Amino acid sequence: MSPLQFIRAVLALITIPPLTVTVCLGALVDVKWLRKSVPLAQTFPRTWGRLLCRIADIRVQVEGRENIDPSRTYIFVGNHTSQTDIWTFQGYIPHDFRWIAKKELFKIPIFGPAMRAVGFISIDRSHGRQAVKSLNDAAERIAEGASVLIFPEGTRSPDGHLRPFKTGAIMLAIKAGVPVVPVGFNGTHQALPKGSLLARGGDVVLRIGTPLATSGFKARDKKELAIVLQQRVAALLDECYKPLPGDTASL
Numbered sequence: 001m002s003p004l005q006f007i008r009a010v011l012a013l014i015t016i017p018p019l020t021v022t023v024c025l026g027a028l029v030d031v032k033w034l035r036k037s038v039p040l041a042q043t044f045p046r047t048w049g050r051l052l053c054r055i056a057d058i059r060v061q062v063e064g065r066e067n068i069d070p071s072r073t074y075i076f077v078g079n080h081t082s083q084t085d086i087w088t089f090q091g092y093i094p095h096d097f098r099w100i101a102k103k104e105l106f107k108i109p110i111f112g113p114a115m116r117a118v119g120f121i122s123i124d125r126s127h128g129r130q131a132v133k134s135l136n137d138a139a140e141r142i143a144e145g146a147s148v149l150i151f152p153e154g155t156r157s158p159d160g161h162l163r164p165f166k167t168g169a170i171m172l173a174i175k176a177g178v179p180v181v182p183v184g185f186n187g188t189h190q191a192l193p194k195g196s197l198l199a200r201g202g203d204v205v206l207r208i209g210t211p212l213a214t215s216g217f218k219a220r221d222k223k224e225l226a227i228v229l230q231q232r233v234a235a236l237l238d239e240c241y242k243p244l245p246g247d248t249a250s251l
Contacts, residue, residue: 001200005057009198012056023048024114031117038119039096045118049091057201058084058191060092064208064236067181068095073145074181074211075173077229079162079237080151081189088188088204089149097147100138100172119146139175149183152226160189162234162243165226173229174219179211182229184236207236 001009027044035041053060068074076097078085099115103122106112121141124134142148150172152165173180187204209232217225234242 001198005201006198008055008057008201012052012199013197015055016052019048019051021110024110027114027118028110038117041118042096045090047091049087049089051091052087053084053091053204056084056087056191056199058088058199058204059202060088060204060206062092062094062206062208065094067208067210070095072147072211073142073178074147075142075176075178075214076147076149076181076183077152077165077169077173077233078149078183079157079185079233079241080153080155081157081160081185081241082192082194083156084188084192084199084204085151085156085185088185088206089183092206093183093208095147097149098141100148100150103134121146121148135172136175139172139177142172142176142178147178152229156194157189158194160193160241161247162230162237162241163247164243165230167222167226170222170226170229171219173214174217174222174225177215179213180229181211182209182232182236183207184209184233184241186236186238186241189241205238209233209236 023044027041030041030044031038098119098121100121100123101115102125106115106122121138123138124131150169152169153163154166157163184207186207187202190200191202191204192199212228212232214225
């Protein structure tokens with residue numbers, strides 16, 4: 001890492017807390033007292049993502065914009081290799097969408113109320129009846145018009161290679177019944193690998209695939225859909241991020 005990139009990385013790291021608080025307060029004020037529009041308030045998290053990318057010298061290119069209709073509701077499904085997946089998608093994907101966040105985050109002062117204000121979707125990640133209800137509620141929100149992004153691998157890949165998709169997140173897509181759009185995150189692992197605090201910068205390419213209808217899938221088909229979606233995301237990845245032989249599922 002060059003001295004200049006080290007400075008930029010440190011600056012990005014120390015900027016995250018105050019920038020996040022500022023954006024949250026701005027969104028709260030905007031939704032509750034100014035424009036009072038949740039879609040317009042997405043300007044605040046979008047600005048958050050773009051500023052962090054620019055500070056860290058992460059240069060983002062989006063391919064496949066023509067595959068999505070701005071008026072449609074989708075579940076975006078992508079590979080997860082870095083915290084910068086969130087920065088880049090939030091800042092540069094040209095679609096009105098919401099994040100799904102665990103319910104505990106909504107209890108954090110300022111941050112929690114701001115997430116509720118801009119329409120983030122709460123989900124209970126525990127087990128049992130409450131978790132099932134939470135999943136059904138989230139699917140209902142999506143079906144009513146709230147596009148979201150999910151990472152079905154469940155956690156960040158430690159080496160950048162795509163891992164098999166877990167079926168829990170896939171059930172959300174089946175219950176919501178909206179089209180699923182595969183997204184390939186290329187370069188985010190190099191920009192900020194798992195376990196690292198300092199961003200290395202660099203070029204990132206987000207590839208948007210064609211939507212896949214989920215209306216024909218039932219709960220019993222969740223494993224089949226997980227495999228199909230993993231394959232579709234893999235097709236959008238550079239060779240260095242594709243699944244390793246042992247992690248490649250087949251129908």
